Amino acid sequence: MISLCLCDSVVNIMKIKIKCFSQVKYALGENEIKLDLENGSTTYDLEKLIREKANGQLDDVSLRVAVNQQYVKDESELKDGDEVAFIPPVQGG
Amino acid sequence: MISLCLCDSVVNIMKIKIKCFSQVKYALGENEIKLDLENGSTTYDLEKLIREKANGQLDDVSLRVAVNQQYVKDESELKDGDEVAFIPPVQGG
Amino acid sequence: MKWPSFHRSKGDNKIESKNLLGALATLRSNMIKIEIVNGPITPFPSNDDRNQDGAELVFNGRVRDTEHGKQITAIEYEQYEGMAQAELSKLAEETCRKFPIHDLFCQHRMGKVGIGETSLHVSIWSKHRKEAIEAMDWFIFELKKRVPIWKWAILPDGTKVPSECAH
């Protein structure tokens, strides 16, 4: 597990769990990442962070976002305790 | 088996076997009919004869014609020894 | 494969004798199997010994307890013997030419078939799902148009009538 801290005050952080699958797991080398994020951070902020951490390995990969195991369409604000996944193209069947 | 003779001279007849299925069999009460037909008779002539024999029971039934187990599209001349079937709508499956 | 069957090669590949082995290795031939049976259907094998068939699609047509809204106790299938087999075989070959499927096996039952029992069993193998589904749809659609097989409805009182006029 890795742990990043973007906050400048202990009061304003929320704990987020990121689940990694397929190419995201391959790029980051992690099944799961626990992060402290500043209050008010959105799925967009988090996706940017994840893509940066992947060092270009996810540049050609389209990612859908799921928060607490539900797909979300638009940028949405995260809250403390959320489980987020950036879902690369699925391949069931 | 029933046997009809439409010819006026023994020299000019051909022997035809008619296979009966489904509604044709039900209407005529026969699995197979052997007929002597005048030379030059066609599938059309034979179908007319069969429909007459059915006493109206085949009036609403569309029939396709098979000669020697091959569908034929147009009226075609029969020849001695032909096996003919008037095929009601099929129901396989 | 284990069953007696009909092999047909795709297209009009001309094979030079000196390249025979190489050509045979790349040539994809369809396997077709058509059976008209009197007893119960024996399902075609669905095993794991195919390494290029990503899709296996199986259709079982079963006898329902009503025909045209009327209660029945069984269906009795009748065929034009010889022609039914020939038309089914021709249709299977056409299906393999029309769709990029690998193999098509078909079994049709004759005689009395009880409620819930399978009268038609078709298995199609192909690389992907799409062509198997399209081929299955077309094969059965055409079968119901041109293969000389008919249904007789067995009514609760035991009488037997051609299915269309189950009055």
Place this chain on the structure above:
Amino acid sequence: MKWPSFHRSKGDNKIESKNLLGALATLRSNMIKIEIVNGPITPFPSNDDRNQDGAELVFNGRVRDTEHGKQITAIEYEQYEGMAQAELSKLAEETCRKFPIHDLFCQHRMGKVGIGETSLHVSIWSKHRKEAIEAMDWFIFELKKRVPIWKWAILPDGTKVPSECAH
């Protein structure tokens, strides 16, 4: 039916308690069964005890020996645990609302699946062939779009890479 399963009634039928038995008799409920399994697929029963399902359609998706043109020795399936099951169940319900089918059973295998083995097994029962074929096509199409399951290719040298970038 014999299996633990999820029942859903068609439409929003309001049932008055005094007419309960009559209403239950005519209400057609779908049966849905979704299983994500770790071992080999156990095919759903294909038996003769249904009297109103004229069509039974079975799809087996099998692992081929190549992925994107490259030789592989197996596929390892990965799922988003919880979400995969939930999305599959939701999709099955949608399929039963969209097409007039009776029952839809689906099994998806996880972990390592060898060449030729079944990873996806779907059975659909309906009155007629048409709706079973359409529902099967749509269900698998949507599954491949939204159910969070992924393939890892196992290469001949033993390495494991996400299927899309099997370089």
